[in-house]
Amino acid sequence: QLQLVESGGGLVQAGGSLRLSCAASGRTFSRYYMGWFRQTPGKECQFVAAISWSGGSTYYADSVKGRFTISRDIAKNTAYLQMNSLKPEDTAVYYCAAFAGGSIYSKTSYDYWGQGTQVTVSS
Numbered sequence: 001q002l003q004l005v006e007s008g009g010g011l012v013q014a015g016g017s018l019r020l021s022c023a024a025s026g027r028t029f030s031r032y033y034m035g036w037f038r039q040t041p042g043k044e045c046q047f048v049a050a051i052s053w054s055g056g057s058t059y060y061a062d063s064v065k066g067r068f069t070i071s072r073d074i075a076k077n078t079a080y081l082q083m084n085s086l087k088p089e090d091t092a093v094y095y096c097a098a099f100a101g102g103s104i105y106s107k108t109s110y111d112y113w114g115q116g117t118q119v120t121v122s123s
Contacts, residue, residue, distance in 0.1 A: 001026045001027065001112070002027040003025045003026045003112075004022055004023070004024055004096050004112055004113065005025075005114055006022050006094065007020070007021050008020040008021050009094060010120070011121075011122065012086055012119075012122070014086060014087055014122065014123050017084045019080055019081070019082045020036070020117060021078055021080055022036075022079040022096030024078065024098075032053070033051065033053060033098075033099035033104065034070075034079040035048075035051075035096065035097050036048040036049045036050070036079075036081045036096055036097075037094070037095045037097060037110075038090075038092035038093065038119075040092045045107045046061065046092075047061050047107070048060070048068065048094070049064065049069075050099065051079065055071060059104050059105070063089075064083075067083065067086075068081060070082075079096055081096075083119070088123045089121075090119060091121050092118075092119060093116040093117065094116060094117050094118075095115075095116045096113075097111075098113075
């Protein structure tokens with residue numbers, strides 16, 4: 001089992017920044033690609049970003065490209081999502097997840113999930 005715990009969410013004004021953290025424990029964190037997803041009520045869970053084992057490859061949804069940056073610190077067993085220039089439409093519960101195989105963009109390709117952290121962007 002890999003346990004994931006997100007933190008860093010909160011309320012921020014449009015144009016502001018937040019950094020989300022995803023702390024991992026249990027299985028070897030470095031073996032997993034890691035991803036971030038977000039969900040708002042009544043909508044599908046949406047891919048946000050993902051990062052490879054080494055951090056050398058990153059993937060982003062078009063809606064966040066250029067504003068969000070995913071990273072990881074293997075020594076700290078932690079993945080991060082730096083969110084800049086936030087918009088009200090970024091409001092959602094953000095989840096980190098460990099990739100199991102398949103499409104990096106599909107939620108069904110991830111088998112370990114955190115509990116989520118709320119991000120609210122006011123206009």
